[in-house]
Amino acid sequence: MKMEREVFGIPADERFDVARWRADFPILREQVHGHPLVYLDNAATTQKPQSVINALADYYARDNANVHRGVHTLSQRATDAYEAARGKVQRFINAAAPEEIIFTAGTTGAINLVAQSFARPILNAGDEILIGAMEHHSNIVPWQLVCQQTGALLKVVPVNDAGELELDAYERLLGPRTRLVAITHVSNALGSVVPIERVIALAHARNVPVLVDGAQAISHVGVDVRALDCEFYAFSGHKIFGPTGIGALYGKAARLEAMPPYQGGGDMIRSVTFEKTEYNDLPYKFEAGTPNIAGAIGMGAALDYVSTVGIGAIAAYERDLLTYATEQVSAIPGLRIIGTAKEKAAIVSFTLHRVHAHDIGTILDRGGVAIRAGHHCAMPVMERFGIAGTARASFALYNTREDVDALVAGIHRVQRMFR
């Protein structure tokens, strides 16, 4: 196989066996418009391995009940599985305790929780929240809302032409009124890996807490929240081979303890009277209502899967794939890669001379190649680079060099049509 021939100097047993992992994803056997699916829209959502699909089906087939309520057997089984999933998240990101893991609907839900329960009570008019210039809308709009509510100001750290956060400007923007830094770990639009260790250290030197938006990073780089020492880390299950509608917020216990609940409802209370309600302990204080039980269990199965493959092995494999994709794609005349940071996750965002991203997306799709076309929910990034949108190929552990070749062939077809 082409793959194996080109992996030099690595012992056979340590080679990344992509064919083996691909076999775990039934959707990769789909045909689209008569072509084998080439799925390169992993930054939007990832595909699910059979083990995750099974975990969802098994839960509904055998264990389904509400959690933390019933005395009956199924309720106990559902509760055990749900709490086991919390433990899996805790271990995956190396949190100190399971109570520091709050299940949310996703990264967006997690960031909104922090905006309303952490930031809103401490913000006064004139205080500042610092974000980066390449945030996803989900790490912009929740802060705009809380700024409107409190009179606080949103400050933005610029990025350079390569799509790298300007750390000098960041240091200057960190001021006496900065109350929180909210920063993406990996840019979904450009692929840039932000040096969050440095970002966090600089913020902490001024006693400023940090939230990291890990939506795009979680399936590509190892995350150790204790080593990072961030106050909050948010991610979504569906970006790491788990189901949609589930995600997690990590928060340092002391911070979470000090925060008021985000939403009121069942499960987040200890006792309720019309005069006074006592809230439940962590993490339940932040999990009002019947949670996405199956989703949490599915996300736990997804993290198990990634651990089996090994996040380090995934990162190394994807780095190789990104190098190959960058070489192949940048050789195409008239193609401009947007986002050329030194540290990048496996995302290639590009524009094509005289061809709109939507047309690229439609034509590639007819050849079975799925990419994202548009602004990637990061319109300020597009504005920064003076473009309306890009075509974006984003890779995951199951993508191959053949997938890159199919992408390149598709782009050539686009150019032939638009000649």
Place this chain on the structure above:
Amino acid sequence: MTSDLRDLYQEVIFDHYRKPRNCRALMDANHKAEGYNPLCGDKVTIYLKVADGIIEDVAFEGAGCAIATASASLMTEALKGKRVADVEHLFRDFRDMVTDAPTASPQDLGKLEVLAGVREFPARVKCATLAWHTLHAALEDRQQPVSTE
């Protein structure tokens, strides 16, 4: 190339994409509106000069992809000299054509029929109708940019 791609990207579409007709600001316009497709960030401005219920001149700026640009260009050609009262009917028939909905009393859409291939690409219908929605807003003098959502 698959045949539905060929049906979508006809030579006339490419021609209007490369050399859009009436693509300019209209200084003496008496109706104007901005349209926006939040899905892709594409924007279009439609200018109209209407006198005695007749569209005397029409132009556009912006658009984006081949389908949106060609559709705006073809629309301006189709509208010149038309009565405002007939625009509604034309828009309805055009929309029905690109969404494959049955039309009560279909009329001959002339050159606009090159966009019929859009019906095989549901994700692109908004590209084809952006200019038309914006035209609608211009005739109603809506101040807020119209969105395809």
